[in-house]
Amino acid sequence: MTRDDALKQLSHIARERAFGRHVGSDRLIQAGLDALIAEVESPSLAMLAGLLRSEEPEAPALFDQVLEELGLLFHPPADPRAAKWAMAYWIAGQIADGTLDPATGTHLIWADVAYDLGYPEELQSLVSCHFNLDEWEESWEVSVEELNREAVEAAKLFLSRRPAAEAGS
Numbered sequence: 001m002t003r004d005d006a007l008k009q010l011s012h013i014a015r016e017r018a019f020g021r022h023v024g025s026d027r028l029i030q031a032g033l034d035a036l037i038a039e040v041e042s043p044s045l046a047m048l049a050g051l052l053r054s055e056e057p058e059a060p061a062l063f064d065q066v067l068e069e070l071g072l073l074f075h076p077p078a079d080p081r082a083a084k085w086a087m088a089y090w091i092a093g094q095i096a097d098g099t100l101d102p103a104t105g106t107h108l109i110w111a112d113v114a115y116d117l118g119y120p121e122e123l124q125s126l127v128s129c130h131f132n133l134d135e136w137e138e139s140w141e142v143s144v145e146e147l148n149r150e151a152v153e154a155a156k157l158f159l160s161r162r163p164a165a166e167a168g169s
Contacts, residue, residue, distance in 0.1 A: 102151035
């Protein structure tokens with residue numbers, strides 16, 4: 001793992017946690033260890049990476065401290081609706097760049113975002129992709145690979161329509 005990869009991993013986990021996803025202490029510690037091995041420098045990183053199993057409850061606070069030291073701490077928008085939209089853009093970005101499986105990503109958008117936003121039109125194609133991927137059967141005349149490609153294209157289209165004011169958040 002390169003230094004850049006380790007920083008991306010830390011940033012990704014920071015966003016997961018900020019958007020309310022559960023990230024276990026073991027994963028926080030492993031990310032710290034990966035970053036330490038990749039020569040990321042932070043005063044608290046070695047403490048995080050060196051936590052023992054009995055010290056796992058300390059991992060979330062130490063992880064946040066490392067993020068702060070590296071300038072990677074992420075806070076979603078305070079407004080709940082704006083936070084859900086930010087989460088949708090983050091998930092769609094991962095679908096579009098191939099770091100998140102389209103079936104998983106569209107499921108997250110359907111389950112964790114669209115419902116809370118009242119199923120807005122902007123998310124409809126991604127929600128439809130979720131149902132197509134979730135209900136796909138071999139008897140269909142379309143392959144699951146094609147449905148995955150459609151989900152990636154839907155994510156890219158969704159991202160391309162993101163208001164400029166929100167693109168920086």
